[in-house]
Amino acid sequence: MRLATFNVNSIRRRMPHLQRFLARHEPDLVFLQETKCKNEEFPALEVAGYQVHAVGQHGGRNGVAVVSRLPFEVVAESLPGEDADTHARFIAVSCVGMLAAGIYLPNGNSGGEDGLAYKWRWMDRLREWAADKLDAFTPLAILGDYNVCPTDEDLAPGTLPPADALVHPESRARWRALTHLGLTDALLALHPSEPPYTYWDYGSAFEQNRGLRIDHALLSAELAERLVTSGVDLDARAEESPSDHAPVWIELTD
16 A cells, blocks of 8 residues: 655646656555645546545645545544634644544744744644544554754755754744654655655756755654655655656555
């Protein structure tokens, strides 16, 4: 079974990129971030066998979705813990005996101190949600754009200033608190010496490989034992008019 995550940076602009990714890798379940459209504006997916469930946001900001060729049931369209949070950043589905979530974690670099505080509250809420599922021994996968570089090895030297929200000590501490629940970083587990970047800013960053690793797939122990391969689809980032992110995929044994 192959799972994937892809920050498309506007599904209306990147639907052809998504369809080519599906054709290349034939993933079973894909989570999308930054779809940037209302549910009724989500374009038709012209790849046979795949179903889509989108969670859009008023004003065309943020947005997440799941694309699957396996039967699934949507169990949540928002992350619990903050009723006033109306951002479309979370979707969770039950699929083939596991709970899988797709997330678009706040960046934290806009909105000043309030934006940073919102990012950290969101991470705290995610940890609480994951802890509850893991305490119930639920096979769990959380994929998406985490907007966190866990260590200095996860970004090209000089790419971000030390105070950036993606590398801030408090952001990294919350990442560790999440993974210390018993979640395995799938990319790092199979690429320990040189974890691949997943994001490159527009301009010459991709050609110079001045990237960041901010798109992650975290797996509970039951699923981590089934992990066989993982990778980043650089072809998608090298295409014309690409997203600034590349898809991340992982493969689990049946």
